Amino acid sequence: MLPDDWHLNDDVDDFLAQAGDFLCSRAALHNTPLTDIEKLRMHRRTAADHDGQAAVFGRLESQGEVRAIFYLTPRGRLGLTPLSVAQTDTLAAHLAGLGHSPANVIADHDTAGAFAESWQQCTGAAPELFWRTHLYRLGTLTPPEPRPKGQGRLTAVKDRGQVVSWCREFCVDVGEQRSIDLIDAGAWDDSRFGDRHFTFWETPDGTPVSMAAATSVIGGMVRVDPVYTPAHLRGRGYAGAVTVEASRAALTAGATDVVLFTDPDNPTSNALYQRLGYVHLADFAGYRFSYGAPETG
Template sequence: MVALEFTTDATRFLAAAGDHLAADPVLNTVVTANAHKARTLPVGGPPFWWLTVRSADGRVVGAGMRTSPTAPYPLYLLPMPDEAAVSLARALHDRGEETLAVNGALPASALCAAELARLTGGRSEVHVHTRLHELRSLVRPAPSPGRLAAATPDDLDLISAWVTAFMADADEQAGRPRGSGTHTPPDRPELRRRIDAGLLWCWLDPSGRPVSLVGATPPSFGVARIAPVYTPPDERGHGYASNAVAGVSHLLRSAGHRVCLFTDQANPTSNKIYAALGYHPVVDMANFAIL
């Protein structure tokens, strides 16, 4: 038997599940980053919760969250016993919490989505296959003209437009219809917070014009995650993104952090670029839609 513990308090969640999350901080990066952020900033919901899964002897054996601020408010699940993933679906159904998307670790996300679909008489299908990678030894790419520079408030309009375009372009590059993705771009206040925190960078061409964007999450349990990475179509093919990612990766590693990132498995270009920089696969995940 497993027990599902829900809370809307990120501090309480981290107190309960923190040691479990810290044991594999790369695998758990999305949940830990969101939980640490939520201690000081309002995020998401409703619905909104953090989940700790305990075994019969009280050990933490899984975790998850539902904190997305936009529809369809997907669940995000970390590894947990199969029984817990199915029990979670039943618990949400029993309390009438509509759930149309489940993201995260396999097989937990697949099992939860399948049970939700069974309970509602629908079906679940994979929308995006993702892969988490960690940087081992950084391999510098061939140099591109220009330099890496921290973004400034003057870049906010451009960055906001680029982040929105990034979501649509990512779908297109993976062979999906533009705008069909399950992710919503950060809003302007969030982007401004990232700029102020020094977590967004631009690659500048020799004239000082921004030509590529790279961001990172605040380190959580010693892990920082690269996201987003975007180069406008007219600027591609010059190695700007590779050099920018390498530069940001170096900065994060030099500060003592482990560095990771996600790729869309359907996008061979990005997977090839990151592999060449020294990023190695850690685990495959998936985003499911319940239809």
């Protein structure tokens, strides 16, 4: 057991038995830990064998209740729920003392920034901001008016080629090189899209013109991600229409929290999702760490 009531574990099932209720208590805010940890649970043997190490999980308890968690994936992604500056200082010292070297950290804006500073002070690793985003949660779903001609359709096996192609185009647009590499290597199931459910918006003649993906329901939460329309088809209302279809499918599947992330620098998409009924919930950030090479001689 670590000081300050941090408990570490490398057994994902045992961790979820202890911390699952906490994660589900604020499923919208905890959407990334929920999906990341579920993916680790589903692929724990493959991940450990491939990367040579297991994931590490931690929960912060006070008066017998879980107050926060962290998880560190085999590839070095550190995920955090909200922490104070004092708590990030303590956690950074613990992780460094145990020999862990996260490649990056993802959390709400304040926590990510606090941990990045704590980690730099503790280890000397230089943080670099690489991801900023708004988190929205669906309030009352409001279909766009007028709606573009056509209809939504859940994809099938025959659509795999189109889905893969559009996901790659999306990654090129947003600069997700790791996802591009996995797609190009034929490792679709290992990419972040491998476990998603996809919806097309089709024109009346059956031509797909836009796509939205969604996670499975986890803890009552579904995240819509990504939404993609090819550049030459944008500005016609397809993105809004397909987002509504994917959101409606999530509600039908039993989701109580439907969320999505947006680029803060894209006012068009932020305005669109608000018109559809999504409400701003929080801001998130990601920092990657650069570790200096050891001196020679």
